[in-house]
Amino acid sequence: MIALGKSGSRAATESWKLESFAPAEGWERWLEGKVGRKGYQTFRVRLLVQAAFAVTCVLLGAQFARFVTAAREGAVPLPHRPAGVEGFLPISGLLGLVDWVRNGSLNPVHPAATMILLVVLGLSLLLRKSFCSWICPVGFLSEALARLGRGIFGRNFRIWRALDVPLRGLKYFLLFFFVWAILGMTPAALRAFIESPYNTIADVKTGMFFVELGSLGAAVLLGLSLLSVLYKGFWCRYLCPYGALLGLFSWLSPAHVRRDPVSCIDCGLCDRVCMARLPVSRKINVLSPECTGCLDCVAVCPIRDALGVHVGRRRWEARQYAAAVLALFLAGYLGARVFGLWENRIGDAEYVEHLRQDAVQPYGHPGR
Numbered sequence: 001m002i003a004l005g006k007s008g009s010r011a012a013t014e015s016w017k018l019e020s021f022a023p024a025e026g027w028e029r030w031l032e033g034k035v036g037r038k039g040y041q042t043f044r045v046r047l048l049v050q051a052a053f054a055v056t057c058v059l060l061g062a063q064f065a066r067f068v069t070a071a072r073e074g075a076v077p078l079p080h081r082p083a084g085v086e087g088f089l090p091i092s093g094l095l096g097l098v099d100w101v102r103n104g105s106l107n108p109v110h111p112a113a114t115m116i117l118l119v120v121l122g123l124s125l126l127l128r129k130s131f132c133s134w135i136c137p138v139g140f141l142s143e144a145l146a147r148l149g150r151g152i153f154g155r156n157f158r159i160w161r162a163l164d165v166p167l168r169g170l171k172y173f174l175l176f177f178f179v180w181a182i183l184g185m186t187p188a189a190l191r192a193f194i195e196s197p198y199n200t201i202a203d204v205k206t207g208m209f210f211v212e213l214g215s216l217g218a219a220v221l222l223g224l225s226l227l228s229v230l231y232k233g234f235w236c237r238y239l240c241p242y243g244a245l246l247g248l249f250s251w252l253s254p255a256h257v258r259r260d261p262v263s264c265i266d267c268g269l270c271d272r273v274c275m276a277r278l279p280v281s282r283k284i285n286v287l288s289p290e291c292t293g294c295l296d297c298v299a300v301c302p303i304r305d306a307l308g309v310h311v312g313r314r315r316w317e318a319r320q321y322a323a324a325v326l327a328l329f330l331a332g333y334l335g336a337r338v339f340g341l342w343e344n345r346i347g348d349a350e351y352v353e354h355l356r357q358d359a360v361q362p363y364g365h366p367g368r
């Protein structure tokens with residue numbers, strides 16, 4: 001391999017590039033291709049993985065809607081309830097995790113919520129906040145809205161730096177609030193909350209919030225969507241406490257983007273494309289908790305070996321990183337199923353009764 005410094009000749013640079021990009025062929029080349037305009041490019045493989053998870057979420061939602069409709073009609077036996085919808089109950093997941101640590105047993109109400117949280121925390125420990133940029137459907141939607149913004153305005157805007165820094169702290173503040181509230185509960189109060197009727201049908205209530213959206217909820221969602229059109233990743237960057245938690249775990253991860261200052265030609269493309277607005281071109285190792293491991297900076301870099309993802313001391317290809325993210329997530333899911341830590345223990349008759357009661361007088365948040 002030719003070691004090319006910033007003072008290297010243009011001819012040497014060109015031949016180095018050709019040599020570096022030569023190996024990818026056929027479908028691999030297509031898969032590792034880039035999507036989007038220069039400055040906003042994304043790995044095609046990441047886009048495909050995100051889209052696959054988004055479609056899975058839509059299918060889970062459709063099956064869950066069938067389940068809720070049948071439960072409301074009292075049509076026992078009910079259709080299968082897809083436990084994967086509990087991925088949308090991160091607070092129940094955190095409650096379950098703290099309860100599990102304190103009481104030694106996984107709660108039977110929303111075990112999948114806790115298992116998904118555990119798997120995603122493990123993923124963050126090993127492969128940074130890759131859940132945010134490869135799996136999370138909200139992240140996918142947020143990026144799609146940013147693409148729409150670029151289509152309309154030709155670019156995404158950036159919030160003034162003096163405002164950006166305190167706004168970024170908001171998600172850590174929200175995370176602190178949830179953790180403080182949960183850790184402040186006694187073990188008995190925590191278990192009582194988990195087994196309360198309110199938490200038992202938290203999945204149905206969350207779904208119905210979106211189906212029966214009131215004017216306030218619609219205004220908030222519309223506002224967040226508009227801000228995401230203008231500012232890339234607005235929700236993830238400023239408000240998502242889940243992403244904040246994963247970011248803190250990712251600090252311990254052996255995976256990180258690494259820049260080789262000898263090969264780097266200081267073009268700055270990595271800085272422009274980074275969704276976390278990190279100064280990649282001025283770092284050797286990108287260790288920030290804001291880095292989602294999206295690898296868009298690696299995709300856009302014109303010099304193959306200048307930027308790469310490293311796990312420990314080894315450099316990985318993007319497709320290896322993608323395969324590892326998928327494999328770890330699926331292994332966690334299958335492990336939870338095999339060990340009976342996935343499906344809840346709530347019977348059909350209990351669901352029907354809870355939904356009947358909730359329709360007469362909606363269950364309120366315990367403790368209020």
Ligand code: SF4
Pocket residue numbers: 257273274275276277278280286290291292293294295296297298
């Ligand atoms: S540093 Fe690279 S991998 Fe990390 S968020 Fe920015 S573009 Fe993505």
Ligand code: SF4
Pocket residue numbers: 259263264265266267268269270271280281300301302303306307
């Ligand atoms: S994209 Fe970043 S790492 Fe790659 S050559 Fe340009 S400045 Fe250097």
